[in-house]
Amino acid sequence: MMGKDLESWEVVGYGSYGDTEEQQSSPQQPSLPHDSPHWLHRYAAGYHAWRRDTASDRLVFTRPLGLVENSFDIDGRYYGGRADFHCMLDVDVRTSLSDEEFQKRIVLAWAALCLQHPLMLARIHHDPKLMAQFVVNVPKDESEALAVAQHTLTFLKIPWPYTHDLLLHVANARRVIDPAVGVTRLFVEPLRRDPEEPEYAYLSMVQVCGHSVTDGLSTYNRMSHLIDLLNEPEDSLRATISQRIANFSASSLPPAQEDLYPRPSGSLARQRWFWVLTLIRRHVRPPLPFGFPNPLRRHHDLPPLVPKYPLDYTPEHAPPLRSCHDSIIIPVHFAIYLKFLCRTAGTSIGAGCFALVALVMMELEEAKHPDTPASERAPFVASFPLNPRPFFNYDGPHDSCMLSFSDGIVFPFLSADLNVSGRLRLLARTANRGLRKFQKRPGVDATDFPRLLAGNYVTAIQRVEDKLPPELRGGESPQGPYSAYIPFNRATCGVSSIGSVARWVQRDKYSLDGKGDFEAKFRLLGTGVRARDGEFLVSAAGLEDGDFKFSVSYDASSIGYEEVEEWKRRMRSVLEDVGKDLLQVHELNEIMLKAHWGYDFEK
Structure with missing residues (x-):
């Protein structure tokens, strides 16, 4: 049942904005x-x-x-x-x-x-x-x-x-x-x-x-x-x-x-079949394999956080784990190699960013456990969020939280003994296949989007129920007896690519010429979240000058600072190795690269 008519909702008696924080925290509540x-x-x-x-x-x-x-x-x-x-x-x-x-x-x-x-x-x-x-x-x-x-x-x-x-x-x-x-x-x-x-x-x-x-x-x-x-x-x-x-x-x-979201089309009976099939598909789909554990787990105890700012550091109010943010910039003279490799492999740049994270994680895992036989190597699994706005043709401003979540992408484990550019190209193609079904572009079946959104909706209900403390759970379970797994604990880490951010942050949009009494010019923008237990969340973005930026939020209670520094070092250096490999194996391509990208690789 729909319950009371929503048009009858009323809101009454809120305190003014001049009230104290204590008064505002417990105002008269809406009806x-x-x-x-x-x-x-x-x-x-x-x-x-x-x-x-x-x-x-x-x-x-x-x-x-x-x-x-x-x-x-x-x-x-x-x-x-x-x-x-x-x-x-x-x-x-x-x-x-x-x-x-x-x-x-x-x-x-x-x-x-x-x-x-x-x-x-x-x-x-x-x-x-x-x-x-x-x-x-x-x-x-x-x-x-x-x-x-x-x-x-x-x-x-x-x-x-x-x-x-x-x-x-x-x-x-x-x-x-x-x-x-x-x-x-x-x-x-x-x-x-x-x-x-x-x-x-x-x-x-x-x-x-x-x-x-x-x-x-x-x-x-x-x-x-x-x-x-x-x-x-x-x-x-x-x-x-x-x-x-x-x-x-x-x-x-x-x-x-x-x-x-688009409503299921057709008669009421047809709509019921749409939802039945959505639930049964979730029930029968095979679960993703477990990815190998994040190889950046810390080996030393975490030092305490020394109070320094006007914040509440009392232990009883401390978060359950330590969160850290970090970032690296891949300069254009290395990023250009990834762009070229993606272009020749027929993949998106975003797929190349996924592949780069996968490749580096595989190398670090292999270095940490060198004696594991190849047949026993678990794959790299990347979970990732989606921007669902194109799925329901929303062209309004980006002004709220709109996200969907995929099951993830499974990458085969490739040994560091293999050619580095070949590994990256293969991983980029793997990522591209996994990402294409979530991208609204020619050649993608648009009828998949309603099914994708409906499946995400049911998954969100399940996630909300699972997150609530046990005493507050209401038992809402669309799946009924046809259970479905939630895949988010199977990934090695999370990866997302938000594309170019040049339309939002431009260093040359404003100048400090003294014409106004206050002038501000963009220098740096970084984002991150308070991580969940064991999380390592990587976000890739393209900057206006052609650089790539990889930002990471992670659970520092289980992920080590030194290990993250090693990850950053290899993220920077792997494209240098790719570039050397491309220019050594395909010597004539250097002329073509200069002509196509307008960049001198000797710099």
Whole structure:
């Protein structure tokens, strides 16, 4: 049964944004239905539509979290901020503002950003009898918008040498956001002014956001807009804030992906068969083999984290494990070899990135266990998230969490004794076959997408149920007696490729020419998450200058720092070996490579 008519939902009596944190953490809660519809009735049925409170004198909107959003909210709520999204943004600055004026400008830009991406204004209402709800309380005016922004900002007083150090502490102290109050927080370091030319400075910021309201693409989109806003004059920022408040409506808020899924076509009987076949396919499909364990497991005890920042380090509030972020840049003069190899092998660059991670992990595993017979070598298995937006033709802005998850790709174990470029080419082709069925392009059967989304929907229900503490599980199981396995614990590590990010982050978009009182120019952007137990999550992106960036978030309680450094070293050097091999075996190709790519490989 669908339960109560969703149009009758009401939201009443929220405290103002001027309330204290204690008052905001336990406001009068909305009046919502006390039953949740059957899982089929929440699929592509408008169940998660935004609805305005008609009883309040404030402008308030609510909607239930979608399944994927709820899954990440459960991660953070019950497991010490697990899966929270972290973003580090560094910019070069030229400004005539004083330090106090600089902070006021940051508040203005942050307030405008939150109104431009209003899910950042949300808090999450939880009730054991209900689906978790987003609640967006729209500020009444500019003054209240600035108070909201100030409440989610932390200005640090002492500039420590490296923002990476701040990121490490934010990721491993007590969770810095409380979704019942707000889903995001921005830490801002003081301007590091040039002693000789104080109008020039370096600015570092770290944003923490609940994964239920963001993903990698949405984070790049928002941080790109933040740089735009930092370059706006004060009057323009104030006008933007007032305009967005005046024009705010439900259409300003992003939908849940589950409402955008295509409904099964045909008669009711045909739709029932669609779901029966979806469940039976999941039941009968053979499970993936287990990949070999991550070879980067630590060999030494983890040193304690020494308190350093204004964070809560008390043991009773510490996360269950240590999370770390790291990254490497593959410069263009090595990245070009991977591009050429992928082009000649007929694969995508993303497939080549998967293959590079697989190849390096295989080499490290073989070095760690050299005596294992080839016949007993387990494969490399990569789990990976998907951007589902193309599957349901969503061309709206990247402004929320929209993800699906694949079973994974199985790569055959290839010994380091084999030719390195041959290994990489074969692995790239393996990755390309596994990725093609998730890419909307000519030659791919579009009828697979509804089946893929339906299968992911059922898997998400199963994942949500499994993540909940046992006492809170409701027993919702679409599979019934036809059980299906969840493949996520079989992978060696996780890999994703988000493609080129040049459209979001461009170093030359703004110049520090002194025409404005505050100018900001992009320097560096890094992202990561609080890892789960044993996780090693690699994300590949293409930069505007042709470099590749590989970012990694990992469980440092089980993955060693020294081992990660060795992984980074080999990730950098393997393409150098590929290039030498290509130029040695195919000497004439150097002329062709220069002509095709316009790059001198002798540099």
